[in-house]
Amino acid sequence: MVAPNAADARTVRIRIKRQDGPGQPARWEDFDVPYQTGANIISCLQWIAAHPRTVDGRDTTPVVYDSGCLEEVCGACTMVINGGVRQSCTALIENIIDDTNTITLEPMSSFPVVRDLAVDRARLFAALERVRAWVPIDGTYDLGAGPMESPRNQLTRYQLSQCMSCGCCMEACPQFNLEEDEAAWDSSFVGPHAISQARYFNLHETGAILADDRIDLLSAVGGVSDCGNAQNCVKVCPKEIPLTESIAAIGRAVTVRSIKRFFTG
Numbered sequence: 327m328v329a330p331n332a333a334d335a336r337t338v339r340i341r342i343k344r345q346d347g348p349g350q351p352a353r354w355e356d357f358d359v360p361y362q363t364g365a366n367i368i369s370c371l372q373w374i375a376a377h378p379r380t381v382d383g384r385d386t387t388p389v390v391y392d393s394g395c396l397e398e399v400c401g402a403c404t405m406v407i408n409g410g411v412r413q414s415c416t417a418l419i420e421n422i423i424d425d426t427n428t429i430t431l432e433p434m435s436s437f438p439v440v441r442d443l444a445v446d447r448a449r450l451f452a453a454l455e456r457v458r459a460w461v462p463i464d465g466t467y468d469l470g471a472g473p474m475e476s477p478r479n480q481l482t483r484y485q486l487s488q489c490m491s492c493g494c495c496m497e498a499c500p501q502f503n504l505e506e507d508e509a510a511w512d513s514s515f516v517g518p519h520a521i522s523q524a525r526y527f528n529l530h531e532t533g534a535i536l537a538d539d540r541i542d543l544l545s546a547v548g549g550v551s552d553c554g555n556a557q558n559c560v561k562v563c564p565k566e567i568p569l570t571e572s573i574a575a576i577g578r579a580v581t582v583r584s585i586k587r588f589f590t591g
């Protein structure tokens with residue numbers, strides 16, 4: 327980390343890739359934002375919304391972005407900051423500023439742009455539906471005590487449960503490319519988060535009812551064999567979820583299931 331020097335202590339230049347809507351051409355706009363200790367990217371975007379004027383003195387529109395929790399829990403504010411994908415609410419200016427005194431913001435490239443820095447993550451959630459990322463219990467009647475779970479399972483599942491569907495791992499994955507055609511989502515790569523969530527629910531005593539369905543889905547086109555093992559996903563996950571471990575575990579489950587099917591038909 328390099329602190330802003332005396333000459334540029336008054337402002338930080340925020341360079342933003344903007345787009346007026348889906349399919350519209352992109353453009354860059356620069357803003358000089360007063361530097362404040364403790365400021366983060368969201369607070370800078372809020373300042374820009376109140377003062378939408380570029381460095382060359384042109385009035386413009388406030389920059390559109392997504393956010394919710396402002397504490398790295400919802401994943402909505404994910405964007406590409408200085409070339410790396412991460413949450414903007416926890417991106418403190420003092421930690422990311424360098425000698426250029428300029429911070430670049432771009433929308434994630436693996437999801438369609440809605441406007442400016444806001445993207446549509448619907449495919450991410452569709453992938454969770456595809457792998458049946460839920461525990462199949464319905465009804466309000468008393469189900470009694472739940473099944474026992476080993477402390478080791480609890481520990482693994484706790485780690486996996488921290489996924490906030492932010493999209494970082496998909497943005498970093500070379501196999502997960504922008505796919506705007508919804509019809510293609512059923513056969514395109516589900517992504518590392520969905521593989522990990524399939525493992526999470528397969529480890530759940532009741533969720534395991536759908537384990538074979540999940541493994542069958544992940545054996546098919548767009549499943550675990552589409553992973554090229556580049557391991558970019560695990561490096562960018564803000565929750566340090568062991569994604570490559572999950573991919574390996576599901577890969578083993580796919581092999582075991584195909585051997586079983588070979589013998590049982």
Ligand code: SF4
Binds near residue numbers: 401494519565566567
């Ligand atoms: S696995 Fe990590 S990077 Fe991927 S969506 Fe979940 S929290 Fe984000």
Ligand code: SF4
Binds near residue numbers: 517554560569573
């Ligand atoms: S390990 Fe697989 S899922 Fe992770 S980034 Fe590489 S190709 Fe994508």
Ligand code: FES
Binds near residue numbers: 398
């Ligand atoms: S606003 Fe929820 S993670 Fe940033």
